[in-house]
Amino acid sequence: MTNPGKEIPYTLRVSPRARYARLKISPHEGLIVVIPQHFDKKRVPGLVESRREWIIKVQGSFDLRRLDGVSDTGEALPSRIELNGIGETWRVTYRSEARARISVREASEDELLVVGPVHDEASCRLALESWLKRRADLKLVTQLGRIASAHGFSYSSVSVRKQRSRWGSCSSKGRISLNLKLLFLPPLLVRYIMVHELCHTRHMNHSRRFWSEVAGVDPDYAAHDREMKHAWRFVPGWLVAGS
Numbered sequence: 346m347t348n349p350g351k352e353i354p355y356t357l358r359v360s361p362r363a364r365y366a367r368l369k370i371s372p373h374e375g376l377i378v379v380i381p382q383h384f385d386k387k388r389v390p391g392l393v394e395s396r397r398e399w400i401i402k403v404q405g406s407f408d409l410r411r412l413d414g415v416s417d418t419g420e421a422l423p424s425r426i427e428l429n430g431i432g433e434t435w436r437v438t439y440r441s442e443a444r445a446r447i448s449v450r451e452a453s454e455d456e457l458l459v460v461g462p463v464h465d466e467a468s469c470r471l472a473l474e475s476w477l478k479r480r481a482d483l484k485l486v487t488q489l490g491r492i493a494s495a496h497g498f499s500y501s502s503v504s505v506r507k508q509r510s511r512w513g514s515c516s517s518k519g520r521i522s523l524n525l526k527l528l529f530l531p532p533l534l535v536r537y538i539m540v541h542e543l544c545h546t547r548h549m550n551h552s553r554r555f556w557s558e559v560a561g562v563d564p565d566y567a568a569h570d571r572e573m574k575h576a577w578r579f580v581p582g583w584l585v586a587g588s
């Protein structure tokens with residue numbers, strides 16, 4: 346299934362060296378459109394659309410589940426949430442209470458309490474997702490800061506967002522964005538993604554110099570980069586697909 350008609354998200358990069366517009370797909374940054382400096386940006390959506398089948402095929406080879414919508418159709422709500430990326434496991438208890446909204450509380454250091462009209466599964470998912478976001482804002486952001494200061498990187502800001510097809514990104518202004526779903530990955534892959542994005546603060550490309558920078562901080566980067574192709578399988582099905 347290909348989500349017909351759905352807009353395909355992409356990152357636009359203007360390259361002074363590019364002579365033609367081209368599309369590339371990386372397992373953790375999603376679709377990237379590289380255009381020459383004077384390329385008319387209005388042509389980009391049409392260009393992406395014309396390659397829709399190819400894009401879906403390549404992205405599908407990275408992870409079938411996230412594109413075919415299985416995650417949307419409802420795996421049951423979790424009774425445990427394993428956040429491998431930050432080394433935490435949470436038990437989840439649902440308690441029905443007459444109140445307008447669902448709230449998620451940390452009842453102890455490994456127990457979550459979901460309280461409110463819990464028969465409403467969709468709202469439970471959203472409430473859990475906001476909790477994940479808070480957890481990620483706390484833990485992933487701190488971890489990025491630690492790696493940056495240990496290796497002398499600087500960035501202008503960091504944000505955590507739930508994203509469909511990219512694990513992280515770094516803008517030319519040094520703004521780093523991390524995918525909320527990193528929480529579910531093995532710690533070494535989380536670290537790799539952070540190192541990768543931090544190295545983009547020095548090299549906005551995937552040149553040899555970029556990769557040797559990455560290797561300096563993560564000598565196993567090549568294996569980690571390969572593993573990223575299949576990393577979407579670590580994301581549990583109850584988490585609503587999409588960004």
Ligand SMILES: [Zn+2]
Binds near residue numbers: 550551
């Ligand atoms: Zn990159």
